Amino acid sequence: MISLENVFKRYSDDVAIGPISLEIPRGGVTALVGPNGAGKSTVLTMIGRLQEPDAGTIRVGGHDVARTPSKTIAKVLSILRQENHFVTRLTVRQLVGFGRYPHSRGRLTVEDEQHIDRAIEFLDLAELQDRFLDQLSGGQRQRAYVAMVLAQDTDYVLLDEPLNNLDMQHSVQMMKQLRRAADELGRTIVIVLHDINYAAHYADRIVAMNDGRLTETGPPEEIVRGEVLSRIFHTPVEVVDGPQGRPVCVYF
Amino acid sequence: MSLTTTPPDAPRDAPSARPGTAPRRARWRLAWPLLLALAATLALMVLSLFVGVYDISGGEGGWEMFWITRVPRTVSLVLAGAAMSMAGLVMQQMTQNRFVEPTTTGTTEWAGLGLLVTMIALPSPGIMERMVGAVLFSFVGTMVFFLFLRRVTLRSSLIVPIIGIMLGAVVSSISTFIALQHDLLQSLGIWFAGSFTGVVRGRYELLWIVLVVAVLVFVVADQFTVAGLGRDVATNVGLNYNLVVFLGVTMVALVTGVTTVVIGALPFLGLIVPNVVSLIRGDNLRTNLPWVCLTGVWVVTVCDIIGRTIIMPFEVPVSLILGVVGAVVFVTLLVRRRRHV
Numbered sequence: 186m187i188s189l190e191n192v193f194k195r196y197s198d199d200v201a202i203g204p205i206s207l208e209i210p211r212g213g214v215t216a217l218v219g220p221n222g223a224g225k226s227t228v229l230t231m232i233g234r235l236q237e238p239d240a241g242t243i244r245v246g247g248h249d250v251a252r253t254p255s256k257t258i259a260k261v262l263s264i265l266r267q268e269n270h271f272v273t274r275l276t277v278r279q280l281v282g283f284g285r286y287p288h289s290r291g292r293l294t295v296e297d298e299q300h301i302d303r304a305i306e307f308l309d310l311a312e313l314q315d316r317f318l319d320q321l322s323g324g325q326r327q328r329a330y331v332a333m334v335l336a337q338d339t340d341y342v343l344l345d346e347p348l349n350n351l352d353m354q355h356s357v358q359m360m361k362q363l364r365r366a367a368d369e370l371g372r373t374i375v376i377v378l379h380d381i382n383y384a385a386h387y388a389d390r391i392v393a394m395n396d397g398r399l400t401e402t403g404p405p406e407e408i409v410r411g412e413v414l415s416r417i418f419h420t421p422v423e424v425v426d427g428p429q430g431r432p433v434c435v436y437f
Numbered sequence: 438m439s440l441t442t443t444p445p446d447a448p449r450d451a452p453s454a455r456p457g458t459a460p461r462r463a464r465w466r467l468a469w470p471l472l473l474a475l476a477a478t479l480a481l482m483v484l485s486l487f488v489g490v491y492d493i494s495g496g497e498g499g500w501e502m503f504w505i506t507r508v509p510r511t512v513s514l515v516l517a518g519a520a521m522s523m524a525g526l527v528m529q530q531m532t533q534n535r536f537v538e539p540t541t542t543g544t545t546e547w548a549g550l551g552l553l554v555t556m557i558a559l560p561s562p563g564i565m566e567r568m569v570g571a572v573l574f575s576f577v578g579t580m581v582f583f584l585f586l587r588r589v590t591l592r593s594s595l596i597v598p599i600i601g602i603m604l605g606a607v608v609s610s611i612s613t614f615i616a617l618q619h620d621l622l623q624s625l626g627i628w629f630a631g632s633f634t635g636v637v638r639g640r641y642e643l644l645w646i647v648l649v650v651a652v653l654v655f656v657v658a659d660q661f662t663v664a665g666l667g668r669d670v671a672t673n674v675g676l677n678y679n680l681v682v683f684l685g686v687t688m689v690a691l692v693t694g695v696t697t698v699v700i701g702a703l704p705f706l707g708l709i710v711p712n713v714v715s716l717i718r719g720d721n722l723r724t725n726l727p728w729v730c731l732t733g734v735w736v737v738t739v740c741d742i743i744g745r746t747i748i749m750p751f752e753v754p755v756s757l758i759l760g761v762v763g764a765v766v767f768v769t770l771l772v773r774r775r776r777h778v
Contacts, residue, residue, distance in 0.1 A: 230669075233673065234672065235668075235669050235673070254675075255675045255676075255677065257675075258675065259673065259674050259675025263673055263674075264669075264673050265673075266669050269667075269670070271533075271666055271667070272529075272534065272594070272665075273533070273665045273666055274719040274720040275719055275720055276719060276721075279719070279721045283663055283666065283670075284674070286659070286663055290659070291663075291723070292659075317719055334673070337673075337674065
């Protein structure tokens with residue numbers, strides 16, 4: 186379980202996040218949604234201890250992320266930020282291998298190699314594994330990064346807009362793969378999403394934020410409604426029945 | 438290239454798990470280019486030992502001269518070449534910038550200032566005191582540069598070395614000013630121009646310190662690679678990013694300080710060597726560190742041999758040759774990288 190208790194962070198006099206109290210249960214996919222500047226990424230990076238809150242406590246799987254040694258946390262949660270620009274020239278396999286760093290500290294064992302194989306296979310990167318990252322397309326690179334955090338083999342996986350740079354086909358593939366990671370590997374996935382339709386379709390829970398505060402939390406059936414979404418995104422949203430009775434949000 | 442994906446020491450960690458000939462063959466395929474490179478390095482060293490004005494085989498006391506000048510010179514070529522290339526590589530990983538190395542971040546200029554300050558402040562400083570001064574100053578200078586980088590987010594990767602070169606120019610003009618006041622301007626020019634001419638027995642032994650640093654870099658290679666992926670990725674996998682950067686800066690300062698005191702500035706070396714190696718072999722430090730060291734040795738040795746022979750019986754400082762060669766390679770790299778990215 187991920188729990189936030191009165192978490193607060195101030196950026197300037199008029200920009201602040203929180204106080205936020207939130208509980209995300211173990212398992213499944215939780216989507217963080219909201220307009221630009223709502224504080225989704227900040228909350229995610231604070232959970233992933235990449236930023237420190239000014240006040241409040243964050244626990245992941247029972248560990249207080251501010252007090253527990255970073256090495257221990259690295260075996261419990263992994264986080265991938267939105268912008269990854271590596272000047273380092275690594276092959277896909279080498280990069281994914283560094284996901285094993287918390288476990289082997291660089292000296293890869295046979296078990297590590299198996300984890301790397303699995304993550305590479307999971308994201309369909311087998312044919313690309315010996316290519317250098319700078320020889321890949323944006324979408325392929327994005328998959329390699331996700332493979333790295335999956336190879337880390339943590340219960341909790343936090344992803345900040347992993348669909349960035351992905352075309353339609355790869356966005357759907359990525360969400361299906363994440364869904365599988367939750368269902369088959371039992372990972373708890375927290376993901377910041379921009380497109381509400383992806384959240385509606387693939388998430389088990391939706392957490393909506395606005396102006397640094399939580400506004401709605403619940404399963405997609407509760408959140409994916411015209412009046413709720415219009416309120417969250419400050420723009421008229423209509424929810425219509427799509428194929429197979431799934432809701433589709435129309436906002437253009 | 439696919440060989441690099443299996444670390445050569447994986448079988449060592451689990452000897453029973455991967456029996457058979459396949460890994461051994463893989464390891465051999467990984468090893469033989471390196472052995473060839475080593476042989477080439479040895480050949481270059483032998484060449485360096487026998488190039489020079491003094492006829493060591495026939496001349497009077499030739500072998501004595503051999504031990505007094507040729508051996509120290511060759512040893513310091515190897516040490517300085519390998520260490521400065523490595524320092525460049527470490528700096529590039531720590532700053533996540535391809536165009537950074539001790540001479541484009543002001544580290545070398547700080548070392549020079551440290552050397553000068555020690556010369557003036559102490560009555561008659563030995564080489565040890567001078568080295569400590571140079572190392573301290575280059576440490577402070579590199580730290581200043583890193584803190585500055587952390588404060589400002591720089592959009593373009595080319596801005597970083599420009600700022601470093603500017604910082605270096607400021608430090609270097611301070612040195613010039615101080616030197617002018619103390620009538621040391623001429624000595625300053627001689628110290629700065631990297632040259633192996635003055636390397637004789639009793640004047641180069643400090644360089645062995647860089648060997649210790651080099652070994653340490655090999656030990657923590659993986660941490661440097663992870664830090665090279667940036668603060669967020671490093672923190673994600675549980676690495677103490679600040680500590681690793683601090684360690685990196687300390688090592689770079691040590692290497693640069695010592696090399697500046699004994700040899701002088703070796704421009705572009707730390708820039709071109711890691712970039713060329715990276716283009717061919719990628720950036721996994723564990724597998725490409727030996728290549729960076731060896732390539733560094735080749736470049737310095739070849740440049741020094743050119744410097745020794747081009748206007749025989751006189752010598753040109755190696756920094757001059759390096760500057761010319763380095764500038765050409767640097768521009769080529771710039772153009773190539775542009776096309777790649």
